[in-house]
Amino acid sequence: MKKLINTPESFVKESLEGMAAAHPDMIKIHLDPNFVYRADAPVQGKVAIISGGGSGHEPMHVGFVGMGMLDAACPGEVFTSPTPDQMLEAAKVVQGGAGVLYIVKNYSGDVMNFEMAADLARTEGIQVANILIDDDVAVKDSLYTQGRRGVGTTVLAEKICGAAAERGYDLKKVADLCRRVNINGRSMGMALTSCIVPAKGTPTFDLAEDEMEIGIGIHGEPGRERMKLKPADEITEMLALSIIEDPAYTRIVREWDDEKGEWVDVELVDPPFQPGDKVLAFVNSMGGTPVAELYVVYRKLAEICEKKGLQIVRSLVGAYITSLEMQGCSITLLKMDDEMLELWDAPVKTPGLRWGV
Amino acid sequence: MVTRDQIVAWLKTVAQVLEENKDYLTQLDAAIGDADHGINMDRGFKKVMSQLPGVEDKDIGSILKTTGMALISSVGGAGGPLYGTLFMRAGMAVDGKYELTDEDLAALLQAAVDGVVQRGRAQLGDKTMVDALTPATEAFKQAIGEGADTIEALRRAVDAAEQGMKDTIPMLAKKGRASYLGERSIGHQDPGATSSYLILKALLDVISQPQ
Numbered sequence: 001m002k003k004l005i006n007t008p009e010s011f012v013k014e015s016l017e018g019m020a021a022a023h024p025d026m027i028k029i030h031l032d033p034n035f036v037y038r039a040d041a042p043v044q045g046k047v048a049i050i051s052g053g054g055s056g057h058e059p060m061h062v063g064f065v066g067m068g069m070l071d072a073a074c075p076g077e078v079f080t081s082p083t084p085d086q087m088l089e090a091a092k093v094v095q096g097g098a099g100v101l102y103i104v105k106n107y108s109g110d111v112m113n114f115e116m117a118a119d120l121a122r123t124e125g126i127q128v129a130n131i132l133i134d135d136d137v138a139v140k141d142s143l144y145t146q147g148r149r150g151v152g153t154t155v156l157a158e159k160i161c162g163a164a165a166e167r168g169y170d171l172k173k174v175a176d177l178c179r180r181v182n183i184n185g186r187s188m189g190m191a192l193t194s195c196i197v198p199a200k201g202t203p204t205f206d207l208a209e210d211e212m213e214i215g216i217g218i219h220g221e222p223g224r225e226r227m228k229l230k231p232a233d234e235i236t237e238m239l240a241l242s243i244i245e246d247p248a249y250t251r252i253v254r255e256w257d258d259e260k261g262e263w264v265d266v267e268l269v270d271p272p273f274q275p276g277d278k279v280l281a282f283v284n285s286m287g288g289t290p291v292a293e294l295y296v297v298y299r300k301l302a303e304i305c306e307k308k309g310l311q312i313v314r315s316l317v318g319a320y321i322t323s324l325e326m327q328g329c330s331i332t333l334l335k336m337d338d339e340m341l342e343l344w345d346a347p348v349k350t351p352g353l354r355w356g357v
Numbered sequence: 358m359v360t361r362d363q364i365v366a367w368l369k370t371v372a373q374v375l376e377e378n379k380d381y382l383t384q385l386d387a388a389i390g391d392a393d394h395g396i397n398m399d400r401g402f403k404k405v406m407s408q409l410p411g412v413e414d415k416d417i418g419s420i421l422k423t424t425g426m427a428l429i430s431s432v433g434g435a436g437g438p439l440y441g442t443l444f445m446r447a448g449m450a451v452d453g454k455y456e457l458t459d460e461d462l463a464a465l466l467q468a469a470v471d472g473v474v475q476r477g478r479a480q481l482g483d484k485t486m487v488d489a490l491t492p493a494t495e496a497f498k499q500a501i502g503e504g505a506d507t508i509e510a511l512r513r514a515v516d517a518a519e520q521g522m523k524d525t526i527p528m529l530a531k532k533g534r535a536s537y538l539g540e541r542s543i544g545h546q547d548p549g550a551t552s553s554y555l556i557l558k559a560l561l562d563v564i565s566q567p568q
Contacts, residue, residue: 033430054433077400080393080433108533112438112476116429138537145536199396204387217537219391224539 001201003325008198012055012075019062023351026066030093033086036062037072042096047165047174048072050090051103051158053110054079056197057218060155060321063352069162070350078197078324079219081109087117091126099127099171103157103178105150106134107219111254115263118256129175132253133157135185135332137246138215138224147251149217152282152332153185155320156344159353163346181340183270186243189330190235191216191223191286195323214238218286218323218330232293236300239331244273244308273335275309280316280344282332287322289329294318297329305333314344320352358507359457363563364420365413370559372402378555385548389535394436394548401432401440416455421448421465435533436549439477439486446472459501459510466494466514477532484528484535484542486549493518493557511561518557522550 005011013031020029020036029036035052042048051061052074061073072090076082091100100121104114111132118128133150161178169177191213194203197220204220207213212235215223230238249270257264273279283298285291294317305312313336321330336344347356375382375398382395404427412423421444429441450468451461470490479485496517500510523546530542533549 076433077393077397079391080397081435081437083430083433083437085430107435108477109433109435109437112435113433116438116441145531145539146533149537197392200383200387200392204392217534219534224537 001196001198003196003198005198008201011198012077015055015058016062016075019351026349026351030089033074033083033089035072035074035086035090035093036065037090037094038065038067038070040067041071041094043071044096045098045168046096047098047169047171048091048094048096048100049103049158049162049165049174050074050087050094050100051154052076052082052087052090052114053105053107054081054219056324057321059319059352061158064155064158064162064350066348066350067357068166068346068348068350069158069353078199081107081113084113084117084120087114088120088124091117091121091128092124095126099129101161101165101171101174101178102128102130103154103161104130104132105154106132106147106253107149108146110150115254127171127258128256129171130256131175131178131182133182134251134253135182135187136217137186137188137242137249138217147253148249151189151218152187152284152321152330153182153334156185156280156282156316156332156334157181159348160340160343162348163343166346167343177339179268181334183268184335185332186246186270187330187332188239188242189216189218189223189284189286189328190214190239191323191326191328192229193288193327195220195287195326197324212328216323216328218321220323220326232296233300236297236331237304240301240304243331243333244304244310246270246272248272273308273310273333276311277309278311278313278336278341279305280314280334280336281305281312282316282320282334284321284330284332285319286326286328286330287319288325288327291318294329297331301331313341358459359462359564361417361420361455364417365409367560367563368402368405368409368420368424370563371556372406374555374559375399375402375552382548382552385546385551388545389530389538389542390548391534393434394552397432397434397436398440398552401428401437404428404431416453417457418448418452418454421445421451424448435477436552439473439549442472442476443469459507462507463494463498463501466497470494479532482528483532484525484530484547484550485532486547486553488525488528488547489518489521489550489553489557492521508561508565511557511564515554515558515561518554522546522554525550
């Protein structure tokens with residue numbers, strides 16, 4: 001294992017300390033329990049948006065804390081969900097009296113830990129909504145699995161909901177918007193190489209020199225299909241068509257019902273893409289793939305979208321939701337409406353995403 | 358009968374066993390999950406060990422609830438809420454007690470399993486820790502119903518857990534990250550069922566030792 005670390009045990013903490021030292025104008029960190037929060041928190045009267053997940057996906061989530069995006073992010077160990085005490089403490093520190101939205105990627109650990117955190121926060125008198133992101137079309141069914149994983153759409157939801165909270169949307173409106181972003185976003189990823197979790201020291205899976213893994217998640221977990229490496233255009237076509245031709249996707253998620261005072265099952269349906277849709281096209285590096293290769297992918301993606309009648313109205317290209325040093329990419333398409341577009345364009349100032357300021 | 362000192366000794370043994378099996382559990386997890394189960398459980402029980410001295414003179418319920426809270430705040434992943442809930446519910450089932458009758462132990466096991474099922478929404482056969490815990494609890498209850506003593510009943514529970522753990526090998530995972538592998542999850546033993554077996558076996562090992 002060759003990594004720029006001191007020890008695997010100190011890696012997450014030292015990385016957070018470095019972030020705080022580099023961006024004192026935007027963020028502060030709290031250690032034990034670990035979370036990153038907005039330097040000017042709490043913002044009174046604003047819905048606080050908190051996310052979190054395993055470390056190793058940077059800049060998501062810790063790099064998206066700041067004006068116009070997240071109020072706090074709770075990093076777990078590498079690829080391991082954070083714990084409820086982190087999310088609870090973060091909520092107490094950043095909440096400005098208007099409630100807290102937890103944006104949660106659909107992994108069993110994240111879901112359970114955030115549900116426990118929400119239960120604890122409510123006992124402290126904090127109003128909380130949990131909204132799941134489950135946009136990975138590589139997972140076909142939801143009946144016999146945990147359901148689709150939360151991947152690229154998470155970044156877009158954090159930006160759009162962050163802007164909405166900044167504008168004074170109340171908790172219900174921000175939660176509804178987050179759910180709408182989630183059902184309109186779809187993603188799929190692929191890997192050229194595996195990655196090495198520092199505490200483990202060896203690659204999570206083996207991939208031969210001439211092989212690739214299609215439909216990977218973001219934790220070094222193997223995908224659904226392994227095949228011989230193909231040219232970028234063919235890979236892009238596989239990923240893009242899986243997204244664009246994905247039929248309506250129905251699943252049951254668990255959300256908190258404020259009136260009933262209990263967790264309830266909610267059925268959500270992702271509508272399929274239609275010709276004429278306006279979309280945000282997001283090409284993401286898994287960490288080890290250079291930007292120049294992402295543009296090769298974007299070139300083909302734009303061609304496919306045009307052919308399918310999808311109008312790309314915004315783009316995002318770069319490493320935003322990564323899997324340590326893994327080579328590979330993911331594509332996310334998000335169907336945009338006017339409100340989402342306006343919120344996407346709103347100013348944001350975080351270590352990982354910054355414009356309009 | 359199980360005494361408070363045996364419960365304390367059990368938790369210490371669990372910490373030791375999980376440290377010894379850290380790489381083994383992580384390897385099992387690498388095959389169908391995200392390669393962190395052994396690392397997480399080891400970290401969790403190290404936290405338990407750091408808090409145990411403060412509660413080891415209290416009742417068994419308090420000791421187990423403290424164990425649960427320590428796991429919830431240190432394990433992360435799915436293991437944190439699941440094992441945290443398991444020990445919390447186990448503790449709540451035997452609140453205020455300094456020794457456990459076989460009936461108490463049965464109630465403790467049942468409450469623990471119910472907590473895990475409720476939190477994780479997993480069914481028997483989903484290739485999870487439930488596949489080790491549920492048969493173990495059933496076997497324990499059946500054994501004491503048939504008049505077996507504590508050690509014998511626990512031995513049957515551990516045998517059932519071991520069988521349940523092995524039975525996860527041909528199963529198709531339906532919960533957690535392993536479920537994303539679909540057919541490729543078949544042929545691998547579930548890491549959560551394995552750690553559950555190890556934890557139960559540690560209890561048997563402690564109880565079997567002459568006091």
